[in-house]
Each structure stands twice: as C-alpha cells, then as structure tokens.
Amino acid sequence: MRILHLGKYYAPHAGGIENFVADLAREQVRGGDEVMVLAHGDRPFAPPLTEVIHGVLVRRVRTFGTLVHTPLSPGFGWELARALRSFRPDVVHAHVPNVSAFWMLLARKSIPLVLHWHSDVVPSAHDAGLRRLYAPYAVFERMLLERADAVIATSAPYMQTSAALRRVRGKCRVVPLGVAPERVEFSLRERDGAGRGRVPMVLAVGRFAYYKGFEHLVHAMRGLEDARLVIAGDGPMRGRVEALVDALELGCRVSLPGRVSDEELRRHWSEATVFCLPSIERTEAFGVAMVEAMAYGLPVVSTDIPGSGVGFVNHHGVTGLVVPPGDASALADAIGTLLDDAAGREAMGRAARKRFDEFFHIGPVRESVSDVYGELLGHVAMPLRQTAEAR
CATH class of the missing domain: 3.40.50.2000 (Glycogen Phosphorylase B;)
Structure with a gap:
C-alpha cells in the first residue's frame, strides 16, 4: 500500500x-x-x-x-x-x-x-x-x-x-x-543501574507552553528537599519558569537544560526515578512523553485533566499516581510518596512497561x-x- x-x-x-x-x-x-x-x-x-x-x-x-x-x-x-x-x-x-x-x-x-x-x-x-x-x-x-x-x-x-x-x-x-522502543533505546538493566546511589531525580520533558504547568512542578520541589528536578525542552514559557526557579532559590536542585540532544535525553531517562507530566488543561490531549517514560519502566505522576487522554495513559495506583491539575502540594505529595516507597515505585514501573507493551508499542x-x-x-x-x- x-x-x-x-x-x-x-x-x-x-x-x-x-x-x-x-x-x-x-x-x-x-x-x-x-x-x-x-x-x-x-x-x-x-x-x-x-x-x-x-x-x-x-x-x-x-x-x-x-x-x-x-x-x-x-x-x-x-x-x-x-x-x-x-x-x-x-x-x-x-x-x-x-x-x-x-x-x-x-x-x-x-x-x-x-x-x-x-x-x-x-x-x-x-x-x-x-x-x-x-x-x-x-x-x-x-x-x-x-x-x-x-x-x-x-x-x-x-x-x-x-x-x-x-x-x-x-x-x-x-x-x-x-512509540518505537528502539528510538528511546530502552534497556531496563541500564536504567536500573544508572540511578542507584544518586539523589532521586524527577524528570519532565516537553515544550514550555502555558498548558504544561511546569511552574506548578517547580513550586512542588520546595517540598521535596531530597530530590532534584530536570525539565528538558524549550519554548516561550521557559524564561518565566527560569525566573521562578531563581525567585524560589532552587537553582541547585532544578535544572532547565533547554532542548537537549537525543543522547543527553536518553541519559536523563536512564537516570530518572519518577516522571511527571504536570499539565493543567485539555490542550494536553495525550502526553506522548508519558508513553516514552513507560517504555523506560518509569512510574508516572500526572494530572486529572477532564476530557483529556492523559488519564487513559496513566492509571492511578497502577502505573503511577494522578493528582488535580494546578495543585503544587498534590504534586509534591504524589512524587514524595513514590520516592519514599522503593518497592511500590518499582512495581508501578513494571506495570507501566507492561501497559506500554500492550497498548503503546x-x-x-x-x-x-x-x-x-x-x-x-x-x-x-x-x-x-x-x-x-x-x-
């Protein structure tokens, strides 16, 4: 054809x-x-x-x-x-x-x-x-x-x-x-070994647009003092989020590297402990970055956006946790729950990979x-x- x-x-x-x-x-x-x-x-x-x-x-x-x-x-x-x-x-x-x-x-x-x-x-x-x-x-x-x-x-x-x-x-x-697994070069063994012994890392990936809600994720980091955050991507809201990081004095734990190479992004994926999609409105229709996270066996924290496909991708309590949109405290609580529970986190990561294989391969x-x-x-x-x- x-x-x-x-x-x-x-x-x-x-x-x-x-x-x-x-x-x-x-x-x-x-x-x-x-x-x-x-x-x-x-x-x-x-x-x-x-x-x-x-x-x-x-x-x-x-x-x-x-x-x-x-x-x-x-x-x-x-x-x-x-x-x-x-x-x-x-x-x-x-x-x-x-x-x-x-x-x-x-x-x-x-x-x-x-x-x-x-x-x-x-x-x-x-x-x-x-x-x-x-x-x-x-x-x-x-x-x-x-x-x-x-x-x-x-x-x-x-x-x-x-x-x-x-x-x-x-x-x-x-x-x-x-998602094609070979594009993200998935390897559980590489991911399992990469993050051990390091400060837990929360990863977000996407365009810095108004509906992504990255500012709420930055605010959430105030309550996650033992973790670091990387938001990979670029866009019109990046400067505003950078100013927020400076205002909250989080520069030592929050990194906004901009658009990164495929190799560097794979490194971030392999080092991440939790993936977060903090989007705040239905313009976030699906969340492909969540699917990529699931291919890597990462548990996901996402938001409950009415009418969006985000809730279809990430199942609360199975592949990750779902919180109300625009709620920095709820984001911090959900991420903290996963960071504090290694066994639960790993179980959700395995479930995320299984769901990827069944629905998103x-x-x-x-x-x-x-x-x-x-x-x-x-x-x-x-x-x-x-x-x-x-x-």
Whole structure:
C-alpha cells in the first residue's frame, strides 16, 4: 500500500506528534508499505528538501516563518498536488491540527482521506492570536472533517468530549499513539543501574507552553528537599519558569537544560526515578512523553485533566499516581510518596512497561491504523499489502 502522510513538521523536529509520525511511518515501511511524508521545513526560507529516512520518503516544503503557531508555506498546495500525481497514494493520512491539511479540500474525493485528530484547537485565554483566528479556522476544520473518510482519535475520553468531533462521531476510530522502543533505546538493566546511589531525580520533558504547568512542578520541589528536578525542552514559557526557579532559590536542585540532544535525553531517562507530566488543561490531549517514560519502566505522576487522554495513559495506583491539575502540594505529595516507597515505585514501573507493551508499542498501533485503512479500501486493502510485501 502507498501511504502519504501530511504532517506539520517531521523528525528530527522535536515534538510528540513529529516523533509519532516518524515512528509510525518507519513501522509501516517495515510492514511492506511504501510511505511518503509531506511536511514543512522547520527553518524559514530553507530550500525544499527531499530525503529518505529509514526507508520513508520525506519532502520538507519551504516555509517563510510562522503566524500563530502556523507555518507560512504558500507552496504546500502545489507540493501536495505534485505528490498526489507522482506518488499516487492509496490513502492520505493527515495529522491535525495542521492548516496545510486544508489543501486536501481541493483534491479529488476519490482519494481516501484519514484525519489523525491529535487534539482540538483550543482558543485559550493565554493566546490572543489564536482566539482571533479560530473562527475562520473552524470553518475549514468542519469542511475537512466532512471531507474525511475516517477520523482517528487518540483516546475515547478525548473523542467523547471533543465538540469538533461530535458531528462525525460515526466515522471516528480510537487508536492510541505509540512509540518505537528502539528510538528511546530502552534497556531496563541500564536504567536500573544508572540511578542507584544518586539523589532521586524527577524528570519532565516537553515544550514550555502555558498548558504544561511546569511552574506548578517547580513550586512542588520546595517540598521535596531530597530530590532534584530536570525539565528538558524549550519554548516561550521557559524564561518565566527560569525566573521562578531563581525567585524560589532552587537553582541547585532544578535544572532547565533547554532542548537537549537525543543522547543527553536518553541519559536523563536512564537516570530518572519518577516522571511527571504536570499539565493543567485539555490542550494536553495525550502526553506522548508519558508513553516514552513507560517504555523506560518509569512510574508516572500526572494530572486529572477532564476530557483529556492523559488519564487513559496513566492509571492511578497502577502505573503511577494522578493528582488535580494546578495543585503544587498534590504534586509534591504524589512524587514524595513514590520516592519514599522503593518497592511500590518499582512495581508501578513494571506495570507501566507492561501497559506500554500492550497498548503503546508502535507495532500494534501500526496494525490498528492499517485496520482503519482496510475499512476504507475494503477488500482491496489486503491484496495491496500482500503485493507490497512480495516486492
């Protein structure tokens, strides 16, 4: 089968969606599919670039900066038309939010379209530009949902509470996001030995955006005097969180290294004792970083965000602990409970790895996505896959 993915960006651009698309595309190639990804270049004015990464044909389209989190790429429509002609996909798999996916409204309706609904666009009070532009965006969003042949939601709670998906619930399918273990280079033996004899380490990973709640995690560290915290990532709120660390005089125990290399991030994963996702609102739709933590056998402390898939990923009392969002004291108590109970912590870490293997390993996720394709293509889907494997 020939699959064309439409992404906002593509790995090595940092981001949970970008990593997921790369893991899925690579796994589809392993399964015998021909895969192309059309995405935006992440460096403004850089010329278009075509490369093959792990067997995936990747075309990065020229951009001219961004406006309200949106890449400005007037040539994306032309590039999409060219890809449809030359690659001749059996299915187009568009990952949204992504304004450039709207170009599919001009494509032939005979081309099956799958929308991967990673999150709603939430016009937050923290983002004035998004609030102003959401109304016209929503018009095209509804048209794209009507045009789609299938919609993949990443969790049942998110699908059930999404106002945008309410009208198209009949063509929604739930497939959780997945991670390729080899990308995070999981090794229990390495992790078990790395943190022993050291100060317990709490790890958080993600973009410094308003909804991540990192400031609450920093406040929580005031009550965790025998632990250290690393928050790996970058973004518009990083400077504010750095100022908070200084104001609370936590610089000796709280580290904000910014965006780190893959090698350094793997080191942080291996040294961590507990992973924390302190997000405060539904813009955190799933939490791919939690899945990566579970691949490493780490217990997770996360927040109970109504309507988000975060609660589906982390089961309270089984794979970690869940606390109210925006509550620094509750975060401190939950993290402290795990740090003080080695046996309980290790049991939750084992349960986290087991849940990863059952639900979030990219292999089974790829199979579920293929089932969605098969529903659209009917009896044609299996012969196409068999033909690809025969080659």
